[in-house]
Amino acid sequence: MKTTPTEHYHQQFTVVRSELPGLSTPWFDQLRKDALNRFSEKGFPQRKAEDWKYTNLSVLTDHNYVTKTDQIGKINDGEINSIAGEIDAEISLVLINGRFSKLLGNLTSENFRLENLATLVSREPETIREYLAESAETLTAFESLNTAFMADGVYLHVNRDAKISKPIQILHVTTSQDDHVHYNTRNLFIFGENSEVRIIERFLSLDSIPGYLNNTVSQVILKDGAKAEYIKLQDEDPQSFHLSVHRVHLNRDSRFSAHSFSLGGLLSRNDVRVDFLGENASCNLNGLFLVDGERQADNYTTTEHRVPRCQSSEQYKGILNDQGKGVFRGKIKVHQDAQKSDARLNNSNLLLSEKAEVDTMPQLEIYADDVKCSHGSGSGQLDTEQLFYLTSRGIDHAVAHALLVFGFASSVLERIESESLKGFFKNLLISRLSANREIKELVQ
Amino acid sequence: MLKINNLKVSVGDQQILNGLDLKVNPGEVHAIMGPNGSGKSTLANVLAGRDNYTVTEGSVQYLGKDLLEMAPEVRSREGLFMAFQYPVEIPGVSNIYLLKSALNAKRKHQGLDELDAVDFLSLVKEKLDLVQMDRSFLNRPVNEGFSGGEKKRNEILQMAVLEPKLSILDETDSGLDIDALQIVTQGINTLKSETRSIILVTHYQRILDYITPDFVHVLADGKIVKSGDRSLAYEVDEKGYGWIKN
Numbered sequence: 001m002k003t004t005p006t007e008h009y010h011q012q013f014t015v016v017r018s019e020l021p022g023l024s025t026p027w028f029d030q031l032r033k034d035a036l037n038r039f040s041e042k043g044f045p046q047r048k049a050e051d052w053k054y055t056n057l058s059v060l061t062d063h064n065y066v067t068k069t070d071q072i073g074k075i076n077d078g079e080i081n082s083i084a085g086e087i088d089a090e091i092s093l094v095l096i097n098g099r100f101s102k103l104l105g106n107l108t109s110e111n112f113r114l115e116n117l118a119t120l121v122s123r124e125p126e127t128i129r130e131y132l133a134e135s136a137e138t139l140t141a142f143e144s145l146n147t148a149f150m151a152d153g154v155y156l157h158v159n160r161d162a163k164i165s166k167p168i169q170i171l172h173v174t175t176s177q178d179d180h181v182h183y184n185t186r187n188l189f190i191f192g193e194n195s196e197v198r199i200i201e202r203f204l205s206l207d208s209i210p211g212y213l214n215n216t217v218s219q220v221i222l223k224d225g226a227k228a229e230y231i232k233l234q235d236e237d238p239q240s241f242h243l244s245v246h247r248v249h250l251n252r253d254s255r256f257s258a259h260s261f262s263l264g265g266l267l268s269r270n271d272v273r274v275d276f277l278g279e280n281a282s283c284n285l286n287g288l289f290l291v292d293g294e295r296q297a298d299n300y301t302t303t304e305h306r307v308p309r310c311q312s313s314e315q316y317k318g319i320l321n322d323q324g325k326g327v328f329r330g331k332i333k334v335h336q337d338a339q340k341s342d343a344r345l346n347n348s349n350l351l352l353s354e355k356a357e358v359d360t361m362p363q364l365e366i367y368a369d370d371v372k373c374s375h376g377s378g379s380g381q382l383d384t385e386q387l388f389y390l391t392s393r394g395i396d397h398a399v400a401h402a403l404l405v406f407g408f409a410s411s412v413l414e415r416i417e418s419e420s421l422k423g424f425f426k427n428l429l430i431s432r433l434s435a436n437r438e439i440k441e442l443v444q
Numbered sequence: 445m446l447k448i449n450n451l452k453v454s455v456g457d458q459q460i461l462n463g464l465d466l467k468v469n470p471g472e473v474h475a476i477m478g479p480n481g482s483g484k485s486t487l488a489n490v491l492a493g494r495d496n497y498t499v500t501e502g503s504v505q506y507l508g509k510d511l512l513e514m515a516p517e518v519r520s521r522e523g524l525f526m527a528f529q530y531p532v533e534i535p536g537v538s539n540i541y542l543l544k545s546a547l548n549a550k551r552k553h554q555g556l557d558e559l560d561a562v563d564f565l566s567l568v569k570e571k572l573d574l575v576q577m578d579r580s581f582l583n584r585p586v587n588e589g590f591s592g593g594e595k596k597r598n599e600i601l602q603m604a605v606l607e608p609k610l611s612i613l614d615e616t617d618s619g620l621d622i623d624a625l626q627i628v629t630q631g632i633n634t635l636k637s638e639t640r641s642i643i644l645v646t647h648y649q650r651i652l653d654y655i656t657p658d659f660v661h662v663l664a665d666g667k668i669v670k671s672g673d674r675s676l677a678y679e680v681d682e683k684g685y686g687w688i689k690n
Contacts, residue, residue, distance in 0.1 A: 384495070385532045389586075392492050393546035393602060394520035394553070403545070407536025407585070442541045 006040045008064040013148060019069035020151055021118040025125045031132060035147035044141045051140075054327040054359045055298055059267055060142075060241060065182035065213055067149050068097065075101070075175060079206070083171065087200055088420055090166035096173050098183030098214075099152045111162035112197070117153035117186055128155060131188050131219055140271075142243050146184045146217045153186035153216075156199070160192035160223070167198040167231075167421060174214065174236065175206040187218035191226035191254075198229045198418055205237035205264070213241040220246060222254035224278060229257045229417050235264045235428075238295060242268040250310070252278030259416055261425065262289040262297040263432065269298040276303075276310040276338070287316040288412040290432060291324030291356075298327040303345075305338035305368075312342070317412050318349035318379075319405060320356035329361040332375065336367040343371070349379040350408050402435035406443070445470050445610055445641045446491075446511075451502035453483075453490050453666075460486040462666035463502065468610070471638040475652055475677060476645045478663035479685040484645045485529060487663070488614040491643075492526035493519050506610070520546070521553035523609030527599035527616050534586035539598070542586050543568060543605050550606060571604040575631045593624035600631040607635070612643045617651035629654035649677035662688050 003011070013036055022028030044061040045052045075096055084092040084104050091105035093114055100116035120128060132147075154170050172185065191197055203214060214236065222228055234242050242265045250256055262268050274283050289297035303312045318326040328347040349358045362375040382404050390400035409429055416422040430440050446468040453461040460483045468474055478484050490497045491504070493516035504511040511519065534542075547567075548558045559567065572579060575597040587595050596616055603611055613632070617625055632655055636642065644655060652660075652674065660676040661668045662685070670676065670688050680688070 383532070386534050388494055388516065389528065389532045389534065390537075390542065390545075391515070391517040392494075392520055392526060393542060394517050394549040394606070395542070395545045396517060396549060397515070399545060399549075400517075403537050403541060404534070407534060410536035438545075442545050 003064060005044060005061060005064065009036065009039060009145065009148070012066060016067045016069050016149070020067075020149065021121040022125060025121065027129065028121060028125055028132075032148045035144045039141050039144035039148065042141055042144070051300060051329070055269060056267065056296065060213065060243070063180045063211065065180050066178075067151065067184070068177055068181050080171075080173065083173070083204065084169060087169050087424060088166060089169035089200070090164055092169040092171055093154055094171045094173065095152060095154075095185065097175060097177060097181075098172070098185050101173075109164075110159070111164055112156060112158045112168070114168065115155045117155050117188070118151065120155050128188055131190070131221070140245075142215055143217055143245055145182075146186060146215050146245075149182070149184040150186040150217075151184055153188070155188045157190045158192050158195040158197045158226075161194050162192065163196040164198070167200045167418065170199065170201040172201070172203045172214065172216075173206055174204070174209060174212060174240070176209055177212070179211045180213075182213040182215055185214070185216045187216070189218065189220045189228075189230075191220075191222045191228050193223045194225040195223075196227045198421070200231045200233070200421060202233045203236050203242065205240060207237075208239065209237050210239040211241070213243065215243045217245045218247070220248040220256070222248070222250050222256055222281075224251045225253045226251070227255045229259075231259045231261070231416065231421060231425075232270075233261045233263070233428075234268055234270075235261070236268075238264060238266060238293065240265050244269070245271045246273065248272065248274045248283070250274065250276050250278065250281040250283060252280060254278065254281045256282070257284040257415075257417060258286065259412065260285075260287040260299070261428075262287070262299070263428075265295065265297070267296045267298075270300065272299075272301045274301070274303045274312070276305050276307055276312075279307050279309045282311040283313075284415065285312070285314040285316075286412050286415045288409055288429075289316070289318045289326055291318070291326055292321040294323050296325040296327070300327075300329045302331045303333070303343065305332070305334040305341040305343060308338055309340045310338065310342075312344070314345045315412065315415070316347045317409060318347070318358055319352065319409060320349060320358055321352040323353070323355045323357075325356070326358040327360075328358070328377070329363070330375070331363040331365070332373065333365040334368050334371050334373065338368050339370045341368060341371040341373070343373045345375040347377040350405065351379060351381050352405070396435070396438070398435045399438045402433040402439050403442070405433055406430065406439055445472075445507065447505040449503045449505075451490070451504060452500045453486055454498050454500055455486070455496060459500070460666050461490070464663075464667055466661065466668065468641050468643065470641055472659065473636070473642045473644065473655060473657045475657040475660045476643060476663055477647070477649070477660060477677060477680055480647070482663045483666040484647075484663055485614055488526055488529075488612045488643075488645050491524065491612055492516060517549065520606070521550045524612070525603050525606055525608035525610070526612045526614060527596070527603060529614040529616075529618065531587050531595045531599055533588045533590075535588050537586050538583050539586055540568070540582040543582075543602065546602065547605055568605060571601055574604050574634055575601050576627050577601060592619040593621065596620060596624065596628055597631070600628050604631060604635060609639065610641050610643070611635070612645065614645045615647065616644075617646055617648065625651065625654065649681040652677050664688065
């Protein structure tokens with residue numbers, strides 16, 4: 001008889017527990033066990049659940065994923081350095097197959113502390129106890145599995161008043177291992193009072209690796225007056241799976257600006273949950289997803305306006321080709337006390353083929369009366385008038401097509417505050433367009 | 445330059461052009477006037493190669509070649525240019541991308557090297573002055589948020605950069621105030637030469653005060669019903685189109 005998921009993950013836990021960090025810390029070990037039990041109680045979400053209705057869950061639940069405990073496979077160090085070097089970063093932390101590999105760059109800054117989570121858990125677990133304890137009420141089976149099996153990740157604490165102009169880079173590289181391995185990484189980002197920082201987190205695959213699952217959970221805490229720009233790039237193997245949850249806590253006067261680029265993966269899903277905890281904070285969530293073949297990208301966001309005078313604005317765009325599929329569910333909830341909230345939300349999608357499909361659900365729930373809120377969505381094909389206009393100027397049809405696709409995506413790029421990162425993403429996006437050589441020459 | 449012979453065009457089930465003949469020689473300026481619905485814009489769009497127009501009969505020779513066989517981009521590279529009546533807005537695609545891409549496509553077609561950034565910018569700057577547009581226009585998305593006058597000036601800027609042999613100006617004067625009309629027509633006049641031809645499609649004779657036509661044609665029900673010199677335009681202006689039809 002086939003092993004049930006519950007049996008499988010309990011067996012896995014018994015096998016790998018001693019290889020995971022924190023065994024000697026009772027509360028940490030208990031945290032894992034509790035999470036595993038919660039997973040057993042709740043099981044995987046059912047497809048009829050509202051949040052999973054449009055996602056093909058079976059690809060995630062039919063396989064019994066395993067945790068690899070042996071050392072990282074063979075890595076070409078030069079290749080890793082050259083990938084990291086694509087970003088002009090203050091410092092880069094590299095994780096390979098879900099485990100810490102190395103740090104590159106300015107290692108002696110007094111402005112922040114950057115460490116891998118496993119080291120911190122074994123040396124001074126109390127530093128992170130309050131943050132991990134806070135997330136005990138996990139919402140999905142995948143978050144429970146993440147807590148039960150987290151092997152490593154990133155701890156970044158930016159000191160109060162610190163201003164770090166170059167981005168801090170976190171590089172997750174996956175390389176050849178067996179099929180159906182899952183990597184459970186956990187990040188903790190804590191931005192001190194009035195600090196200013198920029199983070200870029202990249203998920204990449206080095207070889208073609210069928211069927212692995214990156215299951216990552218990040219907690220992001222902005223203290224009073226902190227300003228953070230956070231960019232996530234998921235550009236993994238087209239056969240891989242990617243699940244990611246971000247829980248963002250915004251305190252008074254803080255400003256969070258996030259940009260998410262979902263370019264790879266057979267199925268990727270981002271859940272971003274933002275809580276406004278202090279007044280006068282603001283949050284911008286931007287995203288771009290690109291799917292082709294039979295790939296799918298899902299983006300779910302929930303913004304909770306719990307306190308007055310906060311501002312949120314959100315724009316996600318999707319470009320869908322072949323039989324690609326996209327899901328966007330953006331939810332804004334304005335609680336009763338959150339007067340003077342200003343919330344805007346928009347999703348627009350470009351369908352480049354007849355068979356591409358997108359489900360878009362902007363949602364507003366408003367319980368306060370003095371607020372400004374708007375939401376909208378639209379999906380359509382390339383505008384034939386625009387195409388004719390460009391070709392009537394002598395521009396090749398394929399180039400005109402690519403220019404319009406680039407033009408559609410460019411508003412997401414324009415929102416990136418860092419000029420150097422904007423340039424990086426512009427080039428990356430162009431490299432994915434059909435007439436990329438011509439377009440690249442044009443927009444330089 | 446251009447020879448249209450018995451051109452019949454329909455849109456859907458409706459025939460719009462009913463056997464139109466027109467010959468344009470190098471260096472000539474032809475004005476095509478006519479009331480709404482007479483087929484003026486259809487003629488301009490068919491020449492530029494827009495979809496949705498079906499040529500049911502007749503031929504169009506352009507520089508000795510069959511124009512109707514050419515894709516819109518090829519027509520442009522061969523030196524044909526249409527200034528749109530309603531230039532479309534293209535968010536996210538800046539003017540400079542369009543100009544660079546269009547000019548390089550044409551140069552490539554002619555077997556010339558692409559212009560380098562410096563030469564390109566100095567060329568464009570000169571053309572910007574011609575239509576009194578600020579350099580900042582280059583980095584703005586094509587026509588996005590432009591006023592009516594700015595859109596039309598932008599059309600003339602593209603025309604000036606591409607230096608077409610045959611320009612078709614589709615109601616370029618419509619919606620322009622007198623200052624904008626002066627700038628636009630001045631730009632067009634600068635581009636006139638003995639080897640370049642212009643077809644001005646217009647409802648009113650006003651623009652002909654600024655650009656002197658060699659010939660004026662009146663279009664009604666999809667055919668040219670009267671041709672003459674400039675004085676015909678004044679007559680139309682005075683008496684209306686009903687006079688000719690009857």
